Amino acid sequence: MSLETVKIETKDKFIELYHENQDLLKSDSPEYINSIREEAFNHFQKLGIPTKKNEQYKYTNLDQEFNNDYKTYISPKNIKFQIEDIFKCDVPELNTKVVLLLNGWYYDRENLLEELPGGAVIGSFQKAAQVYPDLIKKHFAQYAKSEKDGMVALNTAFVKDGLFLYVPKGVTIEKPIQIINILMDEESGLTQHRNLFILEENSEASIVVCDHTLSTPNFLTNSVSEFFIDKNARFDFSRMQNEHNGSKQVSHLYFQQERDSKVNTNTITLHGGLIRSNINVLLNGEGCENNTYGLYLTDKGQHIDNYVHMDHAYPNCTSNQLFKGVLDDFATGAFNGKVLVRKDAQKTQAFQANNNILLTDDTDMNTKPQLEIYADDVKCSHGATVGQLDEDALFYLRARGIKKKEAKLLLMYAFANDVIKAIKIPALQERIQDLVDKRLRGELSRCNSCQMHCC
Amino acid sequence: MLSIKNLHASIEGKEILKGIDLEVKPGEVHAIMGPNGSGKSTLASVLAGRELFEVTEGKVKYFGKDLFDLSPEERASEGIFLGFQYPIEIPGVSMVNFMKTAVNEQRKHKGLEPMSSSDFLKLMREKKELVELDAALANRSVNEGFSGGEKKRNEIFQMAMLEPKLSILDETDSGLDIDALRIVANGVNKLKSADNATIVITHYQRLLDYIVPDYVHVLYNGKIIKSGGKDLALELEEKGYDWLKKGETV
Numbered sequence: 001m002s003l004e005t006v007k008i009e010t011k012d013k014f015i016e017l018y019h020e021n022q023d024l025l026k027s028d029s030p031e032y033i034n035s036i037r038e039e040a041f042n043h044f045q046k047l048g049i050p051t052k053k054n055e056q057y058k059y060t061n062l063d064q065e066f067n068n069d070y071k072t073y074i075s076p077k078n079i080k081f082q083i084e085d086i087f088k089c090d091v092p093e094l095n096t097k098v099v100l101l102l103n104g105w106y107y108d109r110e111n112l113l114e115e116l117p118g119g120a121v122i123g124s125f126q127k128a129a130q131v132y133p134d135l136i137k138k139h140f141a142q143y144a145k146s147e148k149d150g151m152v153a154l155n156t157a158f159v160k161d162g163l164f165l166y167v168p169k170g171v172t173i174e175k176p177i178q179i180i181n182i183l184m185d186e187e188s189g190l191t192q193h194r195n196l197f198i199l200e201e202n203s204e205a206s207i208v209v210c211d212h213t214l215s216t217p218n219f220l221t222n223s224v225s226e227f228f229i230d231k232n233a234r235f236d237f238s239r240m241q242n243e244h245n246g247s248k249q250v251s252h253l254y255f256q257q258e259r260d261s262k263v264n265t266n267t268i269t270l271h272g273g274l275i276r277s278n279i280n281v282l283l284n285g286e287g288c289e290n291n292t293y294g295l296y297l298t299d300k301g302q303h304i305d306n307y308v309h310m311d312h313a314y315p316n317c318t319s320n321q322l323f324k325g326v327l328d329d330f331a332t333g334a335f336n337g338k339v340l341v342r343k344d345a346q347k348t349q350a351f352q353a354n355n356n357i358l359l360t361d362d363t364d365m366n367t368k369p370q371l372e373i374y375a376d377d378v379k380c381s382h383g384a385t386v387g388q389l390d391e392d393a394l395f396y397l398r399a400r401g402i403k404k405k406e407a408k409l410l411l412m413y414a415f416a417n418d419v420i421k422a423i424k425i426p427a428l429q430e431r432i433q434d435l436v437d438k439r440l441r442g443e444l445s446r447c448n449s450c451q452m453h454c455c
Numbered sequence: 456m457l458s459i460k461n462l463h464a465s466i467e468g469k470e471i472l473k474g475i476d477l478e479v480k481p482g483e484v485h486a487i488m489g490p491n492g493s494g495k496s497t498l499a500s501v502l503a504g505r506e507l508f509e510v511t512e513g514k515v516k517y518f519g520k521d522l523f524d525l526s527p528e529e530r531a532s533e534g535i536f537l538g539f540q541y542p543i544e545i546p547g548v549s550m551v552n553f554m555k556t557a558v559n560e561q562r563k564h565k566g567l568e569p570m571s572s573s574d575f576l577k578l579m580r581e582k583k584e585l586v587e588l589d590a591a592l593a594n595r596s597v598n599e600g601f602s603g604g605e606k607k608r609n610e611i612f613q614m615a616m617l618e619p620k621l622s623i624l625d626e627t628d629s630g631l632d633i634d635a636l637r638i639v640a641n642g643v644n645k646l647k648s649a650d651n652a653t654i655v656i657t658h659y660q661r662l663l664d665y666i667v668p669d670y671v672h673v674l675y676n677g678k679i680i681k682s683g684g685k686d687l688a689l690e691l692e693e694k695g696y697d698w699l700k701k702g703e704t705v
Contacts, residue, residue: 396543399503400557401531414547
């Protein structure tokens with residue numbers, strides 16, 4: 001008996017999936033969303049899943065990951081659980097407003113949109129698209145462009161739900177908002193949530209995102225988040241990636257910052273099998289400040305790939321990028337960061353650094369910091385290092401009686417701390433310090449108070 | 456406590472120590488002098504356990520144990536302290552955290568409970584005064600941004616915290632002005648007891664005005680070519696090393 005296999009291109013599988021589910025996808029979505037959906041689908045048909053031939057995705061083989069039989073969530077699956085039973089935030093003093101996404105769907109189906117003090121709104125993206133069409137029309141798919149990236153096109157073609165946040169002019173949300181992305185199912189699933197954050201002039205908010213897997217099947221995520229940060233608004237975005245090592249996650253963050261706005265992002269990667277994070281920032285007015293920080297602590301066969309595109313389109317803006325990583329065992333990683341300073345963006349200050357420590361000879365790190373400058377009065381720097389722990393420092397610590405293992409931990413922790421101390425919320429900073437310490441000690445296999453012990 | 460016999464050590468195949476013999480007993484202060492490149496710092500590093508150097512021949516016994524069976528951290532916990540010629544800057548590791556870890560690791564080695572935070576801070580305060588170390592320095596990262604003199608004082612501060620049995624001070628006087636030298640020497644003298652010993656490695660006789668040695672050894676080209684009492688240091692100051700080099704062994 002002979003077994004014939006026909007190689008179906010990954011792209012074709014998604015094209016077929018789209019055609020099969022078109023009606024379901026389009027139901028419950030307003031016309032303006034569906035026309036963007038159609039457009040995105042056309043782009044996807046042209047672009048497909050990026051292969052390693054694509055310069056931007058050179059170090060991560062996405063095609064291979066997406067060519068698996070993951071179930072795609074076209075509609076929300078009804079999984080009921082008491083959130084307190086399985087997940088409790090470890091930082092009570094953080095005092096956050098907590099919202100949940102379950103497999104990419106806003107979890108509280110009874111209460112899809114919630115009003116916060118000052119007229120701010122948080123809730124389901126899908127619901128918001130119906131209730132606030134003018135607002136969403138103005139921003140949705142305006143920053144994340146389907147024609148530029150097949151993965152964005154794929155997400156947009158399948159867009160259903162995700163998180164929506166709207167902060168009106170002059171409103172400050174005092175409490176940080178904690179968004180918990182939970183992946184939980186009995187079978188392997190592909191999640192493609194779509195988030196939209198709108199901060200109007202002079203508003204302020206801070207967000208903490210935690211990515212968790214609460215069951216053992218493999219999960220694949222391809223999420224897109226768009227952020228519109230209007231004039232003089234201030235926005236803080238910290239996220240903790242702590243999914244199990246069988247999960248794969250591709251995320252795209254698109255920020256558009258208007259005049260005098262300030263954005264801090266901090267991505268802490270603890271666990272996850274394959275992680276590709278794209279961060280695109282457009283500084284679209286004078287006087288903007290952007291700080292984009294990242295820390296990744298990886299081991300075993302983990303793969304982490306950070307991509308940052310910082311576009312200085314106007315004069316007098318400042319951007320800082322700092323990505324630091326420790327790779328152990330046979331982990332692999334990449335950093336690809338680009339700073340673009342356009343012709344009129346005089347007095348730009350842009351700094352970019354990527355530092356890595358490789359603990360074994362079997363790890364592999366590719367780093368590519370790039371500057372592309374068309375203005376002549378700017379202050380820019382970029383640099384990357386890939387090295388081992390400082391032998392002199394290690395000996396110094398050991399010569400005082402500190403065991404080699406402990407001495408290494410002290411040095412790794414010190415290395416990581418540059419990124420952690422940039423986290424603005426003190427309670428969260430402490431919590432992350434603790435998690436990083438545990439992660440470096442190999443003691444962290446799950447979030448502390450989570451009962452699921454999934455990773 | 457320390458017995459060095461025919462010690463040979465090399466780095467990258469180049470022999471630096473070519474047969475050192477030295478006996479150190481509790482309560483003694485030994486000074487090792489010699490011109491640049493004679494192997495003084497190599498001797499200190501080998502005793503502390505720096506893996507950069509390869510011991511090719513000879514034996515070192517420390518309280519009857521084979522020193523080379525012990526890792527650097529075990530040697531430290533057994534009471535060997537190296538005062539570095541060039542103390543290392545470690546950004547991101549605070550002095551408090553560094554010393555707390557070191558003290559408690561050494562206590563663990565001895566089977567003692569970790570020290571409570573309040574006791575530890577009290578100990579820090581006491582010992583800081585001993586070497587007149589600026590309180591603010593203790594809140595900074597290890598040696599980061601310290602001046603040359605502060606780094607050396609910090610070495611003696613660590614020595615005071617860890618209360619070693621055998622201290623090896625590698626060129627602790629280099630780069631110190633006369634006031635700092637006096638403070639450092641005072642610290643060493645106050646820590647001196649009948650149970651512990653000190654090996655002072657130095658270029659100049661100057662330090663020995665403050666830390667009075669029982670024995671002076673001249674190291675040249677990887678060997679001790681002359682040993683004597685504290686007067687030998689004065690003689691060296693006056694005549695230099697050349698008269699010894701000619702004979703090589705005396």
